[in-house]
Amino acid sequence: MTTHAQQPADPAAVRDTVKALDRAHVFHSWSAQGLIDPLAVAGAEGSYFWDYDGKRYLDFTSGLVFTNIGYQHPRVVAAIQEQAGKLTTFAPAFAIEARSEAARLIAERTPGDLDKIFFTNGGAEAVENAVRMARLHTGRPKILSAYRSYHGATGTAINVTGDPRRWPSDSGTAGVVRFWAPFLFRSAFHATTEAEETERALRHLEETIVFEGASTVAAIVLETVPGTAGIMLPPPGYLPGVREICDRYGIVLVLDEVMTGFGRTGRWFAAEHFDVVPDLLTFAKGVNSGYVPLGGVAISERIAATFEKRPYPGGLTYSGHPLACAAAVATIGVMEDEGVVERAARLGEAVLGPGLRALAERHPSVGEVRGVGAFWALDLVRDRATREPLVPYNASGEANAPMAAFAAACKEGGVWPFVNMNRTHVVPPCTTGDAEAKEGLAVLDAALTVADRFTV
Numbered sequence: 001m002t003t004h005a006q007q008p009a010d011p012a013a014v015r016d017t018v019k020a021l022d023r024a025h026v027f028h029s030w031s032a033q034g035l036i037d038p039l040a041v042a043g044a045e046g047s048y049f050w051d052y053d054g055k056r057y058l059d060f061t062s063g064l065v066f067t068n069i070g071y072q073h074p075r076v077v078a079a080i081q082e083q084a085g086k087l088t089t090f091a092p093a094f095a096i097e098a099r100s101e102a103a104r105l106i107a108e109r110t111p112g113d114l115d116k117i118f119f120t121n122g123g124a125e126a127v128e129n130a131v132r133m134a135r136l137h138t139g140r141p142k143i144l145s146a147y148r149s150y151h152g153a154t155g156t157a158i159n160v161t162g163d164p165r166r167w168p169s170d171s172g173t174a175g176v177v178r179f180w181a182p183f184l185f186r187s188a189f190h191a192t193t194e195a196e197e198t199e200r201a202l203r204h205l206e207e208t209i210v211f212e213g214a215s216t217v218a219a220i221v222l223e224t225v226p227g228t229a230g231i232m233l234p235p236p237g238y239l240p241g242v243r244e245i246c247d248r249y250g251i252v253l254v255l256d257e258v259m260t261g262f263g264r265t266g267r268w269f270a271a272e273h274f275d276v277v278p279d280l281l282t283f284a285k286g287v288n289s290g291y292v293p294l295g296g297v298a299i300s301e302r303i304a305a306t307f308e309k310r311p312y313p314g315g316l317t318y319s320g321h322p323l324a325c326a327a328a329v330a331t332i333g334v335m336e337d338e339g340v341v342e343r344a345a346r347l348g349e350a351v352l353g354p355g356l357r358a359l360a361e362r363h364p365s366v367g368e369v370r371g372v373g374a375f376w377a378l379d380l381v382r383d384r385a386t387r388e389p390l391v392p393y394n395a396s397g398e399a400n401a402p403m404a405a406f407a408a409a410c411k412e413g414g415v416w417p418f419v420n421m422n423r424t425h426v427v428p429p430c431t432t433g434d435a436e437a438k439e440g441l442a443v444l445d446a447a448l449t450v451a452d453r454f455t456v
């Protein structure tokens with residue numbers, strides 16, 4: 001055990017202590033512990049954070065795509081402080097003002113009849129519980145989910161996930177069957193138009209269900225717009241087609257809006273873009289911009305009715321924690337009063353969309369620009385003609401050098417980039433100003449010159 005004596009006042013000394021203790025005692029997510037060098041962060045406000053040396057970064061990642069209203073919003077900070085003074089914590093079996101009000105505000109904004117809210121501490125637990133609800137509601141065992149998806153790192157959620165982070169935890173016995181969702185730029189169906197991609201992806205999904213046996217399939221779990229896997233907007237007709245297939249075969253549709261919910265795409269929920277209402281919707285992140293851990297499942301009337309007289313066999317000590325719920329109430333209030341959802345839509349239409357397309361014209365390393373609202377991806381390629389990714393799928397070490405060089409150039413220029421495989425995502429807080437976003441695009445412009453060097 002290390003005892004932590006008085007902190008020295010000098011920032012460089014504080015930085016050294018913070019780093020030393022981190023390296024000694026903090027075990028980090030998704031990392032080889034001996035190979036990482038986490039930046040010591042001294043503070044954050046709005047769309048920026050800074051280190052102890054005074055270097056400021058424009059956060060093009062919103063943390064892990066959660067600070068939709070930016071860092072340290074004074075109204076949310078005050079609401080958390082006020083709730084702490086009033087009732088810091090309380091067990092989930094009671095009716096608590098902050099919890100009731102958060103549930104009402106969320107239910108009023110989720111689409112359709114998703115009017116009951118089960119609170120969790122984050123996104124993965126929301127997916128776990130949505131899957132449990134679907135299985136109990138239908139009495140069926142299997143879950144269908146898409147390749148190129150991320151649904152969380154807990155037991156079931158990681159098995160529902162369709163990316164390499166699943167592999168080390170894949171039990172092969174989780175009852176999950178994966179299928180290809182539409183992605184025209186790298187079509188699994190050799191499609192050349194959106195209409196073809198939609199039609200073939202729906203046919204593939206229905207055939208998967210028929211050959212698995214529809215009576216064995218409880219739910220289809222989909223990110224409304226796959227996020228970490230590449231921000232691939234589903235083509236017109238796809239999600240309504242999935243809804244229709246679910247209805248026809250008695251399958252529960254779960255839309256995972258952990259990343260897309262609460263304004264990220266320029267709507268409260270991305271499902272609104274496609275006029276689709278799921279049976280269950282998972283959320284987290286933007287619900288309170290991550291100020292206090294919170295997630296949940298919004299539940300349709302039909303599924304809620306299953307548990308009206310029969311107990312729901314799931315729960316969490318901190319379900320609907322008062323501090324997290326008070327932060328959600330304040331965050332949703334801020335989003336309404338400051339027009340944050342509209343702001344995200346405008347940021348995409350007026351600044352990020354046109355700005356990123358202009359970068360694509362200048363840089364051969366940009367294969368495709370995709371996105372909406374404050375939710376964009378640049379798909380980087382070695383060769384525009386073949387669309388060969390700038391780095392191989394799931395590359396690490398030397399093979400990943402082009403993306404590492406790109407990321408280093410962004411940081412050097414004062415932008416903290418979101419980098420995943422051969423992509424960079426531009427996912428700043430929805431509250432980012434036009435001038436700030438343009439400043440970030442200028443840094444990307446310079447960093448893409450570095451990526452261009454690796455093209456053929």
Ligand code: PLP
Pocket residue numbers: 064121122123124125127150151152153223227228256257258259284285295
């Ligand atoms: N679902 C989606 C779509 C996500 O993007 C994430 C996290 O990035 C999760 C679920 C898991 O959420 P958490 O990390 O809060 O468990």
